Amino acid sequence: MGVVADKKVTRAWAMYDWANSVYPLVVTTAIFPIFYEKISTGPDGSDIVNxxxxxxxxxxxxxxxxxxxxVLVSILSPLLSGVAxxxxxxxxxxxxxxxxxxxxCASLAFFKMEYLELSMLIYLLAGLGFWASLVFYNGFLPLIAPREQQDAISAQGYSLGYIGSSILLIICLALVMGVxxxxxxSFVITAIWWMGFGFWSVKKLPEFPVKIDPKVPVFSKGFYxxxxxxxxLKNTPRLKRYxxxxxxxxxxxQTVMIMAVYFGTKEITWASEDEKTVGLIVSVLIIQIIAAPGSKGLAWLSTKIGNVKALAVVLLIWCVLCISALWVTTPVHFYVIAGFVGLVMGGVQSLSRSTYSKLLPDTEDTTSYFSFYDISEKIGLVIGILSYGLIEQLTGSMRNxxxxxxxxxxxxxxILLSMPKEERAYLKK
Incomplete structure (x- = not known):
């Protein structure tokens, strides 16, 4: 399935994390939520939009x-992975x-409440481009590295992503707050970074041909x-359980990643609007700075106790953090929570990806398996985000x-802890 890891290739692959991670951080996590909350809140403090x-x-x-x-990503991913x-x-x-x-992303610079429907369409397309690209990007991992190196290489990608996006966020923050x-x-600067480093990274990736069954139509191949x-999955119970x-x-x-700053804008008591803006971006930077070593630290922990136990530790921490967030009201508490979120955010993403890659059966068709992985994630995201939004809409509070x-x-x-010991042992090979 894989080949001996070529450092130039794995470095180029990891650099796409450096390229694309600026979008979810600078745009969806940091600057856009603050910008959107300001322009969508009425003079009377109303948060209702038409x-x-x-x-x-x-x-x-x-x-x-x-x-x-x-939902669109979930539909397009199998269609396009088959064509690919x-x-x-x-x-x-x-x-x-x-x-x-x-x-x-660059077009978000023209986001206006007067054209809210069109503006939200642009926001949707930016997210579609980011998430759909990850389907093809993740599919390269088991093709460029042997199984025993995938945890470390996956962590390298996430670490580069956290570092690069933090650098750009600091630059944008300095330009917005300083001059x-x-x-x-900031949306335009983010787009230039993403496209520029993206082309540099992808140029160095090799292409891996896949054997094609001519009996299967190209447009239905992905769904097939x-x-x-x-x-x-019936023949790979370890993968099904995971x-x-x-x-x-x-x-x-993923819901925490997308909605965390929106929570901070509404549920935390800030002394002023300026303190809110600076405080929210500082909290995002705290997450980013701690996430890079957190990602590598969890990769190290997985080598000591195994992927399943390492993921279990992280999920337990997530449970504690969410329960603690029910009582978070002050900026200091928000910063503390942000620090712990950073510790587990990068690690759970990186280890989730590499664990799945290591559990795959011997196959050259990794794109379809990662398409299935990404669709599972996206459908889960739809449920998570809709639940989050509906509860707020019905109760009037994000805290609920x-x-x-x-x-x-x-x-x-x-569910993770219900995985039999013999299946957990497979991950230690």
Missing amino acids: FFGFDVVNTALVSYVSATMF DYTQRKKFFLKFFFVLGSIS GMDARL ELRQVWKG LSSFFVFSMGV SIFALIVFFIVGLL
Whole structure:
């Protein structure tokens, strides 16, 4: 399945994390939530916006649009992964989606409440480009590295992503707070970084041809292969059990990533608007700075106690953090929580990806398996984000939405711990 790891290739692969991670940090996590909350809150403090004639809570609207985007990714991923395999152009589709994402990201500079529907469409396309590109990007991991190196290489990618995105966020923060640059220009700077480093990274990745069955139509090949993956799970119980756990706990992880700053804008008591802006971005930087060593630290822990136990430790910490967040009201408490979130954020993402890669059966068709992985994550995200948004819409408080996250982490942990010892042992090979 894999080849002997070539350091130049694995470094180039990891650099795409450096390229694309600026979008989820600078745009969806840091600057856009603060920018959006300001322009979507009325002079009277109302957080209700009109979207296609419906009155919606502004942050709940972001949840709904994000959920729609993930549904689209779930539909497009198998369709395009089949085309990518058939045409042997994985790199082309990776490029296509990061170009779509980066151009849409730059277009967010024109985001206006007067054109909220069009503005949200641009936001959706930027996210679509980011998440769809990861389907093809992740599929390269088992092809460029042997199983025993995948934890470390996956962690290297996430670490580079956290470091690079932190650097750009600091630059954007300095320009916005220091010289008064319009926050919208941060979206343009992020797009340039993403596209520039993205082309440099992908250029150095090799192409891996996949054997094609001419009897299977190209446009249905991806769905056909997903059915084959689903059938194959019956013969790979360790993978089936792990995916069930991942499906549930990723609902919580990804929802926290997308909605954390929105929580900070509404549920934390800030002394002023300036303190809120600076405080929220500082909390994001705390997460980023701690996430890089946290990712590598969990990779090290997995070599000592195994992937399953290491993931179980992290999920237990997530449960404690979510329960603690129910009582977080002050900036200091928010910073403390942010520090612990950073410790486990990068690690759970990195180890989740490499654990799945190590559990795959011997196959050259890794794109379809990672397409299945990504679709599982996206469907989980749809459930997680919709739950979060609906609870806020119905109760009027984001704090109540945390209860859904607690349930996701506890259920995911219990499923993970139900994996038989002989299946856990497979991960130590």
